[in-house]
Amino acid sequence: MIEIDDLTKIYGDATAVDHVTMTVETGTITVIVGTSGSGKTTLLRMINRLEEPTSGEVRINGESTLATKPHLLRRRIGYAIQGHGLFPHHTVARNIGAVPQLLGWERDKIRARVDELLSLFSMEPAAFRSRYPAELSGGQQQRVGVARALASRPDLLLMDEPFGALDPIIRARAQDDLRRIQRQLGSTIMLVTHDMEEAIRLGDMVAVMDGGKLVQYATPAEIIAEPATPFVAEMVGDVERPLRLLSLIPLSELVEDGEAEGAAMPAGASLRDALAACLWTGRSAVPVEKDGATIGRVTFAAIRARAELHA
Numbered sequence: 001m002i003e004i005d006d007l008t009k010i011y012g013d014a015t016a017v018d019h020v021t022m023t024v025e026t027g028t029i030t031v032i033v034g035t036s037g038s039g040k041t042t043l044l045r046m047i048n049r050l051e052e053p054t055s056g057e058v059r060i061n062g063e064s065t066l067a068t069k070p071h072l073l074r075r076r077i078g079y080a081i082q083g084h085g086l087f088p089h090h091t092v093a094r095n096i097g098a099v100p101q102l103l104g105w106e107r108d109k110i111r112a113r114v115d116e117l118l119s120l121f122s123m124e125p126a127a128f129r130s131r132y133p134a135e136l137s138g139g140q141q142q143r144v145g146v147a148r149a150l151a152s153r154p155d156l157l158l159m160d161e162p163f164g165a166l167d168p169i170i171r172a173r174a175q176d177d178l179r180r181i182q183r184q185l186g187s188t189i190m191l192v193t194h195d196m197e198e199a200i201r202l203g204d205m206v207a208v209m210d211g212g213k214l215v216q217y218a219t220p221a222e223i224i225a226e227p228a229t230p231f232v233a234e235m236v237g238d239v240e241r242p243l244r245l246l247s248l249i250p251l252s253e254l255v256e257d258g259e260a261e262g263a264a265m266p267a268g269a270s271l272r273d274a275l276a277a278c279l280w281t282g283r284s285a286v287p288v289e290k291d292g293a294t295i296g297r298v299t300f301a302a303i304r305a306r307a308e309l310h311a
């Protein structure tokens with residue numbers, strides 16, 4: 001558990017982070033979202049003490065971060081930034097193994113961990129471990145950057161706009177990969193973005209910052225359905241709200257008995273996907289399947305009713 005307790009950072013006469021308090025559960029993704037200058041990066045950098053707080057405290061599993069020297073603390077906290085920050089003259093394997101090496105891991109253990117992470121990120125170890133960053137695509141560099149930050153199984157992974165430099169398609173894939181890998185490894189992640197779409201897609205919890213203050217800290221569904229301030233509502237976007245909400249709900253929640261025409265959709269697909277399928281193919285319902293067997297249908301009317309409730 002990560003406890004951020006009344007954390008404040010003042011630069012001269014400007015308050016970059018203003019008395020922020022929040023608790024992050026182990027094994028979850030928390031996304032900090034806000035406009036430029038709202039204090040997101042400063043908040044993140046106070047957690048691994050790249051910035052020292054003016055006042056307040058951060059505790060990781062009950063222990064104050066002030067109890068550990070900053071450089072030792074940073075070996076326990078992964079940090080991934082936009083543009084990956086890889087060492088250009090080191091191979092992929094050496095980049096990923098950098099922190100385990102500092103921690104004195106055995107060579108075989110490092111090699112095994114590097115290969116495990118490359119495989120997890122769908123990069124064939126034999127093809128990639130000896131390459132240099134310049135020999136990778138932008139998306140591959142970004143994956144190696146995240147693999148490096150995860151290499152030593154850190155207590156916490158901090159990510160600052162990790163997908164900012166990627167084009168939309170690669171970006172969506174990188175977000176899905178991160179979600180899958182985080183679930184698989186049970187990592188605790190705090191990620192900064194200015195993109196509410198990304199926050200809703202990735203976050204178990206979303207923290208909205210405005211002018212240095214934490215204005216709402218809630219689940220994505222709550223942020224959409226009940227924005228705490230006009231600023232949060234504006235960030236969510238009124239027109240998109242029902243669609244964003246539908247994108248969070250799986251078909252399994254609305255599945256009912258009955259037949260429907262056309263190709264079946266997996267139970268884990270979102271209501272937004274089913275809505276698109278209904279509109280696109282002119283159907284009033286889609287069949288739903290799980291593990292290859294049809295388990296019922298979701299109707300257009302049920303999707304509309306679900307969106308209406310929260311619109």
Ligand SMILES: Nc1ncnc2c1ncn2[C@@H]1O[C@H](COP(=O)(O)OP(=O)(O)OP(=O)(O)O)[C@@H](O)[C@H]1O
Pocket residue numbers: 011014015016034035036037038039040041042043194
């Ligand atoms: N080293 C510094 N010295 C003085 N002011 C700073 C410093 N770092 C940040 N600030 C100020 O603190 C405020 C918050 O900055 P911060 O970088 O945390 O915002 P942000 O939400 O991450 O913005 P962006 O999305 O543009 O990176 C800004 O007004 C910024 O100008």
